[in-house]
Amino acid sequence: MIIDLKAVFLAPRRFEFALEQGWWQGDQENDRIIGLDGPLKVEINIAKAGSKYVLDGRLSGRLIIRCDRCLEQYVSDLESDFSLFLAISPSGQGQSEIEFLEDDMGIDFLSGNEIDLEEVVKAQIYLSLPIKCLCSEDCFGLCPVCGVNLNIETCGCQRKKGHPAFLKMKNLKFKGETE
Numbered sequence: 001m002i003i004d005l006k007a008v009f010l011a012p013r014r015f016e017f018a019l020e021q022g023w024w025q026g027d028q029e030n031d032r033i034i035g036l037d038g039p040l041k042v043e044i045n046i047a048k049a050g051s052k053y054v055l056d057g058r059l060s061g062r063l064i065i066r067c068d069r070c071l072e073q074y075v076s077d078l079e080s081d082f083s084l085f086l087a088i089s090p091s092g093q094g095q096s097e098i099e100f101l102e103d104d105m106g107i108d109f110l111s112g113n114e115i116d117l118e119e120v121v122k123a124q125i126y127l128s129l130p131i132k133c134l135c136s137e138d139c140f141g142l143c144p145v146c147g148v149n150l151n152i153e154t155c156g157c158q159r160k161k162g163h164p165a166f167l168k169m170k171n172l173k174f175k176g177e178t179e
């Protein structure tokens, strides 16, 4: 969805739309985001502030994500508010830049006075991901030796070696305990 910022020059504008499940196209094969689980609701306000534009948005929906530990898919709620400043370079040669309020990421969504709201949404979805995407806090992940998913099955290699934390506990002695 391409918006001409000149249309925002006099009055703020509000955009509300839903991106359908098939909208997401990952960037690469090993993308952590598999896709959307149902439609993604998007609300975006754009207003002019001095020489800049302020874009406030909200995303709500669900993502299908690949767990970093066990590589299985899981569904995660996406509720994200964001604010961006858009700046159009004074040269007006189609070279524009976007400043994020917090991180200064040099992502260029603008060509001339136009902004692609879907590109903004896509970038915000990536920014909303945690550093580690886990299907559950205590996901056991894959066995580093044989590769089985330890949430579903157990394997001989893990039992022999034991988890380091358990080995430590085995050696703990309680006060007053004698050998």
Ligand SMILES: [Zn+2]
Pocket (backbone or CB within 6 Å): 067, 068, 069, 070, 071, 072, 134, 135, 136, 139, 140, 141
């Ligand atoms: Zn997992």
Ligand SMILES: [Zn+2]
Pocket (backbone or CB within 6 Å): 143, 144, 145, 146, 147, 148, 155, 156, 157, 158
């Ligand atoms: Zn194993």
